[in-house]
Amino acid sequence: MNLKQRPVAQISSQQPGISSTELAEALPESLLEKSVHLYWIDHSRPDTERYTLTAKLDIDGQTLLLSCVSRDLSLLEQWAVDDPGYHTNARLVALERILTDPENEERLMSI
DSSP states (O other), X not given: OOOOOOOOOOEEEOSTTOOHHHHHHHSXXXXXXXXXXXXXXXXXXXXXXXXXXXXXXXXXXXXXXXXXXXXXXXXXXXXTOSOHHHHHHHHHHHHHHHHHSHHHXXXXXXX
16 A cells, blocks of 8 residues: 655745744644745834735745734834844744734635
8 A cells, every 4th residue: 555645844934033943833734734935024114003014935836925014013113123032023923913814814724
């Protein structure tokens, strides 16, 4: 009997401050068996009360730009701190917010 083996997911990150392990922890469980590469996470300049968080990901060969709007200006304050721990934390929080945005969750579930 020839059993098919489940393909091993490849999870990688090009974003400074976010390791492949941290990326895997932030991903929804449904994506853990897929090949995922994080290119970058960024934010727009805030207007008076809000800004847009955006991440570029490749999931099983499909390149996605996912975004969400945030009003948490404290996240941007942490983003600019020179301490790498803050950079990591701010970008991880941003990634989790992007991935858990209801519109993005629907897109990700359809992949």
